[in-house]
Structure formats: structure tokens, C-alpha cells
Amino acid sequence: MATQLQDSFDVGGVMLDRPFKIRRLGHFGFYANDMAASLKFYRDLLGFQITDVLDFAGRANDPKDLEGKGDTNGYFMRYGTDHHAFVLFPYRVRKAIDYNDTMADGATMNQITWQVGSLEEVRHATDWFSEMGVQYGRTGRDLPGSNWHVYPVDPEGRVNELFYGIEQIGWNGLSKPQNMYDQKFMKPPEIPYIREAEEVRRAVEAGIDMSVGTNSLEQAEASYDVGGVLLPRPFKITGIGPVRLFTDNMEETLAFYMDRLGFVVTESIDWNGEACHFLRCGNDHHALALYPMGLRAELGLTDWSSNFSFGVRMNDYQQLKAAIAWLAEQGAEIRYFPPELFPGMNYTAFAIDPDGHAIQLYYYMEQIGWDGRPSPADQRPLIDNDNWPETLEPCSDSFAGEQFMGPWG
Numbered sequence: 001m002a003t004q005l006q007d008s009f010d011v012g013g014v015m016l017d018r019p020f021k022i023r024r025l026g027h028f029g030f031y032a033n034d035m036a037a038s039l040k041f042y043r044d045l046l047g048f049q050i051t052d053v054l055d056f057a058g059r060a061n062d063p064k065d066l067e068g069k070g071d072t073n074g075y076f077m078r079y080g081t082d083h084h085a086f087v088l089f090p091y092r093v094r095k096a097i098d099y100n101d102t103m104a105d106g107a108t109m110n111q112i113t114w115q116v117g118s119l120e121e122v123r124h125a126t127d128w129f130s131e132m133g134v135q136y137g138r139t140g141r142d143l144p145g146s147n148w149h150v151y152p153v154d155p156e157g158r159v160n161e162l163f164y165g166i167e168q169i170g171w172n173g174l175s176k177p178q179n180m181y182d183q184k185f186m187k188p189p190e191i192p193y194i195r196e197a198e199e200v201r202r203a204v205e206a207g208i209d210m211s212v213g214t215n216s217l218e219q220a221e222a223s224y225d226v227g228g229v230l231l232p233r234p235f236k237i238t239g240i241g242p243v244r245l246f247t248d249n250m251e252e253t254l255a256f257y258m259d260r261l262g263f264v265v266t267e268s269i270d271w272n273g274e275a276c277h278f279l280r281c282g283n284d285h286h287a288l289a290l291y292p293m294g295l296r297a298e299l300g301l302t303d304w305s306s307n308f309s310f311g312v313r314m315n316d317y318q319q320l321k322a323a324i325a326w327l328a329e330q331g332a333e334i335r336y337f338p339p340e341l342f343p344g345m346n347y348t349a350f351a352i353d354p355d356g357h358a359i360q361l362y363y364y365m366e367q368i369g370w371d372g373r374p375s376p377a378d379q380r381p382l383i384d385n386d387n388w389p390e391t392l393e394p395c396s397d398s399f400a401g402e403q404f405m406g407p408w409g
């Protein structure tokens with residue numbers, strides 16, 4: 001039980017300013033206009049594997065509302081064992097059934113999702129958001145992924161999510177059977193709640209066939225030697241990375257992510273007289289970065305979105321270079337932006353998705369230690385985007401940070 005004591009909360013025995021602690025980016029979702037083109041980009045080119053499909057057609061008040069709007073499915077995808085790390089939802093369909101007009105202009109991200117430490121933290125975060133006047137869309141649990149969550153919305157209408165306990169996909173690639181849960185969870189969890197093992201036991205006892213979930217093992221031909229394993233493409237995504245946002249109101253947006261969600265500013269830079277902020281939730285130099293909206297046009301990014309980029313981490317520098325070359329060969333647009341905009345990230349490039357969203361390809365993220373201080377700028381390598389070296393000198397934290405568990409394909 002979180003006990004409030006002089007505005008501080010007991011989170012697992014440690015007193016914090018809020019009743020939860022974000023540990024890492026868990027997943028992230030974009031809306032797309034052309035689902036087939038976006039699936040080609042995220043599934044076939046980047047290699048995300050589909051773990052479940054959710055049809056939004058049933059949510060229309062009238063089937064006519066969806067006429068001409070294209071594929072009504074949303075796609076949940078993984079690169080590792082989390083049921084989903086990336087989600088692709090159909091923009092035109094979601095817009096057509098957004099009867100309460102909740103989708104903010106520019107919020108082309110359907111979720112920016114952060115893992116907290118326990119189910120209790122989700123529950124207490126929900127109560128606290130209510131108390132603090134933080135707007136949240138809903139709370140409960142969604143069945144593709146079966147994680148408990150609450151969806152706080154930032155001041156510009158972007159939907160964040162805090163969650164506990166996302167479904168894990170194992171060696172056989174199967175997601176949970178869709179009929180494993182016989183109820184919808186539209187409320188905050190009553191805690192304490194039964195463990196997953198008990199849910200599985202009850203489902204088996206009820207005669208649910210445990211072998212009918214979606215199989216997400218990739219079947220494409222695999223002819224590239226990637227670190228000694230044959231894969232369908234010359235790289236493997238082994239992490240997801242920072243989310244970059246453009247904001248029209250830096251002060252208010254920064255205050256939301258710091259005061260309400262608990263992010264800490266690692267570093268700020270000046271860009272043409274305006275501040276850009278880099279915020280962390282763990283050891284990564286930043287998991288979230290905020291930039292002034294004016295930068296968007298300067299970089300030539302789409303004015304459809306207030307997202308600057310979503311990161312996907314390659315296993316190493318060699319794979320990063322191979323990924324850039326291969327994605328370009330496959331027809332993806334690759335872009336480079338001034339390295340000063342990405343402190344702590346070393347070499348990085350961007351692949352542009354069919355809607356103009358930028359996907360940041362990277363392999364390294366500076367690690368922040370006990371004193372919370374980033375590396376002095378003059379001790380970082382000088383990045384020349386026109387001349388990426390063949391190999392790199394190591395940094396003190398090369399290969400450090402979150403590790404990928406398990407085999408690559």
C-alpha cells in the first residue's frame with residue numbers, strides 16, 4: 001500500500017515523489033494511412049513480427065462509417081519476448097470511429113508506453129492522476145498483450161501508457177489464445193490480483209486450447225549471416241529507443257513529463273536560441289527528447305505529426321551500417337540530421353516510413369551512472385555524417401545498457 005507522507009510515496013520501500021517509477025520504454029505505436037505500405041516497412045524491412053491482430057471494425061456505430069477507409073486491423077508486433085514493442089493502427093479507421101473526438105491533431109502516435117514496477121504502481125498511478133487532475137483515457141487491461149495499464153495524456157494530446165506485466169512470447173512464437181480471457185477489463189485492477197499462472201491454470205481447466213494463438217515466428221527466407229546466424233535481413237533490432245517529440249509549448253510539456261511522469265533531464269542543448277531537452281527514466285542518457293516545433297520544418301519532417309522520431313536499436317555498429325545500406329537498397333528513404341541534436345547517441349541515421357515518420361536507427365546510447373551526469377561534450381567522438389568510419393574506438397560504456405535476451409530469429 002502506498003502511504004502518502006509529506007507528498008512522498010512508498011514505492012517498493014523507497015520514498016518517491018509519485019506512487020510509481022517508470023523503468024523503461026516498453027512499446028510505442030504509430031498510426032498509418034496505408035496499412036499495406038506500412039506493414040511492408042515495419043514487418044518486412046525492419047523485421048517486427050506480428051503477434052496479434054485487432055479488428056476495429058466492430059467499434060463502428062454504423063459499418064458505413066468505415067467505407068473506403070481501408071484495412072480496419074491494428075497490428076501488434078514484437079522484436080523480442082514482449083508481446084508487442086511496436087503497434088501499427090489504421091489512422092483513417094480510428095479517426096472515423098473517434099466519435100468523442102479524442103484524437104488530437106499531430107498526435108499520430110497511438111501510444112508511448114512505459115513500464116512501471118508492479119501492478120500496485122499502475123493502480124496507485126491511476127488514483128494519483130485523478131487526484132492531480134492528469135487526464136487519462138482509461139485504465140484496465142487489453143487482451144492483445146494482457147498488460148494492466150493506465151493512459152495519461154500529455155498537454156498536447158499525446159497518449160502515454162503506464163503498464164505492468166506484458167505477455168511474454170517464448171520459443172514457439174505463440175501468443176495467448178484470444179479466448180483465454182472471458183471478460184473485458186475496463187477498470188483499475190482490484191489488488192491484490194491473481195497471478196498469471198493461476199489465469200493459465202483456470203483457462204486450461206476450462207478447456208481452452210493453448211495452441212491456437214498467433215504464431216509470430218518469421219518464415220521469410222534467411223540468407224544473411226548476422227553475427228553467425230542466418231537471418232532474413234543483415235541486422236537484428238535488439239532494442240527500442242528514445243521517443244522524440246516536437247512541442248508548441250515546451251514549458252508545459254516538459255513539466256508534464258518531469259512532474260507527472262517523473263522523467264529527469266539529463267542534458268539540455270540550445271538550437272537557434274531555443275532549448276531542446278533530453279530526459280531519462282533509467283540509465284540510458286535519454287528515453288524521451290523534447291524539441292521546439294519550429295525545428296520540424298527546418299528538418300523537413302512531415303507536418304502531419306508532432307513526433308520527431310522513434311528509435312530502433314541495432315545490435316552493434318556493424319549491423320547499423322548494414323541496415324542503412326540494405327534499407328536504402330530496398331527503397332527506404334534514409335536521412336541524416338545534425339548529430340548535435342542527439343547527444344549521447346554517437347552514429348545514427350533515420351529511415352522514413354510511408355507516412356513520413358522518422359525511425360531512428362542507432363546502436364549506442366550513453367549510460368548515466370550514480371551521479372546523474374552525462375559525459376562532457378568534449379569527450380564524445382566528433383560525428384561526421386559524410387564519413388562514418390569502418391570501425392570505432394570503444395567508449396567506456398560500449399555494449400553496456402539493456403541487453404537483448406534470447407536468440408535473434
Ligand SMILES: [Fe+2]
Pocket residue numbers: 027111113161
Ligand atoms: Fe499498449
